[in-house]
Amino acid sequence: MSLTHLPARADVDPRHTWNAESVFATVEEWAAELAALAPEVEGLSRFQGHLADGPAVLAEAMQSLETLSQRVEKALIHALLTESVDRGNQASTARAGQAGSLYGQMQGAVAFLEPELLAIGRERLAEWTATEPRLAHLAHYFDNLFRRQAHVRSPEVEEVLGLAADAFGGSQSTFSKLTDTDFKFRPVTAVGPDGDELAVGQGTVDDLLHSADRAVRRAAWESYHDQYLAYRNTLAANLATSIKQNVLVSRVRRYESTLDMALFTDNIPPAVYHNLLDTFKRHRSVWHRYFDVRRRALGVETLHTYDIWAPLTAEQPRIPYEQGVEWVAAALSPLGEEYAGRLRRGCVDERWIDVYPNEGKSAGAFSWGCQGTYPFIVMSYSDDAISLGTLAHELGHSMHSLLTWENQPKVYADYTMFAAEVASNFNQAMLRAYLLPRDLGPRDEARQLKIAVLEEAMANFHRYFLEMPTLALFELEMHRREERGEGLTADDMIAYLADLFAETYGDAAAVDRERDGIRWATFGHLYADYYVFQYATGISGANALARRVLSGGPDAAEDYLGFLRAGSSRYPLEALRAAGVDLTQPAPVEAAFETLGDLIDQLDTLLNE
Structure with missing residues (x-):
């Protein structure tokens, strides 16, 4: 794929595109399904207040919920995948918004479910799963529900939280629209007789950072991160909003912290999180060994971040x-x-x-x-x-x-x-x-x-075993600051992440405090709290x-x-x-x-x- 030009979506060979027609043959078919789903989502209210009527009623309700949720998911997947491969297509953006709205309505419509199940009680549900075959597979689901009982609120509160799901996704959507669609990166001029301009974009920056030409790597690194730095305050406010939402939900659900909430959902002890970060800190010297190998192979006096992905041999194998x-x-x-x-x-x-x-x-x-x-x-x-x-x-x-x-x-x-x-x-x-x-x-x-x-392998480990633990340290501290009511600013975020990279790199590589420090803004993963x-x-x-x-x-x-x-x-x-x-x-x-x-x-x- 040439770095000087990216093809328009319409020019991509269909053989190399995802099989959208296997989900919905046409956009019109998708639209018809979306229209049909709206009243069915509203119709779920017929079960509200009746789950305790008996095992047969509960089984019918659960089957209806599962069938309908699968249809809503299919509509959402088709819309969001279509948008993700062509974010400049306004019609696709509109459909993604419609599907997201319907998904939020679905979340609100089923908000009565868990409070009513909890009201039925563990013992009665255990009896029903033993006598009603259509409920037998739900035993683990019910056990997990009662494990979470202290954090399930009233039907009214659960309805509000369900309806808020779509709105609370706005920060991630804003991040994606800004960085994938609106950002315009300055191009890189290649060294050579033709002086070709190489396009810097989300789909090309990785290739440019893998260039054998150090000047190209550095220019691409600076172009890419300077664009994020130009919007540092907007990006910081957007991430801070996402963190504030997470803090709000953790308090509404009565968790001690956002970390406890994130890990409790999957029944993971906080010690797993802290074990990882403590082990990472103890083994940073392994990364110093790698940086030294890379520095010697590249023949540079000082290794910079933009050198971490540079090819170590003159010829790179082509793998179709x-x-x-x-x-x-x-x-x-x-x-x-x-x-x-x-x-x-x-x-x-x-x-x-x-x-x-x-x-x-x-x-x-x-x-x-x-x-x-x-x-x-x-x-x-x-x-x-x-x-x-x-x-x-x-x-x-x-x-x-x-x-x-x-x-x-x-x-x-x-x-x-x-x-x-x-x-x-x-x-x-x-x-x-x-x-x-x-x-x-x-x-x-x-x-x-x-x-x-x-x-x-080293690039993969660098991402998963250096960048992600470093971001995990960053994310934990940012949440703690917000939980303490300290507030978050772009400069504070940049300074803290730069300090973390400096600790990880040691004397083995140089830290560009502004551009390394803004790297939190390049990771959409941070909008999924405690994912990294x-x-x-x-x-x-x-x-x-x-x-x-x-x-x-x-x-x-x-x-x-x-x-x-x-x-x-x-x-x-x-x-x-x-x-x-x-x-x-x-x-x-x-x-x-x-x-x-x-x-x-x-x-x-x-x-x-």
């Missing part, structure tokens, strides 16, 4: 999308041909993936869908090892979703963020384990591929489970597949223990740092051959 799919499928073959075959068909035949960048496409990559759709992926593939790793990562999410949807009823047909990042990083760990021992091609080409795979730490626990659990599967234990693969199939039918820590890893202990995080150290050693050896 089709080749990438085959390697990922082969790497996952220890999980069985059914898993690998489903993955391959999804990529090639069923068009799960919106593959390449285009104008107005969202930054980054994500997987999303629901029961009744494919597990779609939006990304910007660039025929390199980084894109290959991203492909494997998102396919981990998609296969997790697919196996959950096929094996769980609607009430358990999702999974926590905590579990999600295990599945995605597992695929990447398996891909490296497949590629690194093999000589794929002549000696020099094989060496270059291995270095590229290790560079992808789960990337680090996820990569820890993933590498532990990959080692177990690759060791060839008789039950390892099936245990892992059982974790994928579990969805939310079990608490995430329980499901992971059953698969073979205990993330309540620091040991998996310690082991992940050992894996990181081994990857650094392999890279250093290959670079010195």
Whole structure:
């Protein structure tokens, strides 16, 4: 994909676009469904006040709720995915707003559910699940509901919180619109006889930071972050609003803190969060080793942040999308041909993936869908090892979703963020384990591929095991300041994150206090409160489970597949223990740092051959 021009959405080959017509054949069909859903959402009120009438009535209500919520989700997914690949399309934006509004109405319409279930009581619900077959699968759901009982408020309060869901999503929507659509980055002028201007955008900045030309990397880094700095106050106020909303909800629900609320939802002890951050602080020196290897390989006196993604060899292997799919499928073959075959068909035949960048496409990559759709992926593939790793990562999410949807009823047909990042990083760990021992091609080409795979691994670990724990420290402090009523300003946010990066980099790399400090504004993840730490626990659990599967234990693969199939039918820590890893202990995080150290050693050896 040329960096000098991004194609318009209409010019993208349909073969490389997500299969929107498999969800709704036409926009008119989507609109008809949305119109039909509105009165049905209102009709849910017929169950309000009647859930205690008996097990048959409750079973009918639960089935109606599940069926309707799935239809609303399909409408929302179609609208938001359509918008995400072409944010400049105003008609798509309008449809996304309509679907989001309907989703908010649905949340408000079902607000009576949990207060009425709690009023029925644990003992009666246990009797009903034993006598009414249509309620039997809800035993875990009811147990979890009563675990959360102290934080479920009155029907009126729950209705308000449900109706507020759409409005409270405004901060994230504003962030996305501002940074994906309205931001105009100054271009980079390439060094050379033609002096080409290279477009800086959400879909190209990563490629520019991977440039072999240090001047291009630096200019791209500065252009990108200077645009965020120009809007520092707006972005800070927007994030602060999101944090204030989180604080408000935690107080309405009577939690001691926002952290307690975020972790309690998934039954995760706060010690898991603090274990991660404490272990990260103790092992920062591992990163100093890597920065030294990278500095020597690049031949620079001082390593800057914009050097962290620079290629370490003159020739970078080209990995076409089709080749990438085959390697990922082969790497996952220890999980069985059914898993690998489903993955391959999804990529090639069923068009799960919106593959390449285009104008107005969202930054980054994500997987999303629901029961009744494919597990779609939006990304910007660039025929390199980084894109290959991203492909494997998102396919981990998609296969997790697919196996959950096929094996769980609607009430358990999702999974926590905590579990999600295990599945995605597992695929990447398996891909490296497949590629690194093999000589794929002549000696020099094989060496270059291995270095590229290790560079992808280091980029992945850098994001998950350096940036995300650092952001987790930042996020915790910002929430605490707001909880103490101190208020948040752009300058304070920038200064605090710059201090954190300075502690992490030590003397091994230089910190650009303004541009490194504004990096919180480049991560939309912070609008999902206390999400970022789960990337680090996820990569820890993933590498532990990959080692177990690759060791060839008789039950390892099936245990892992059982974790994928579990969805939310079990608490995430329980499901992971059953698969073979205990993330309540620091040991998996310690082991992940050992894996990181081994990857650094392999890279250093290959670079010195």
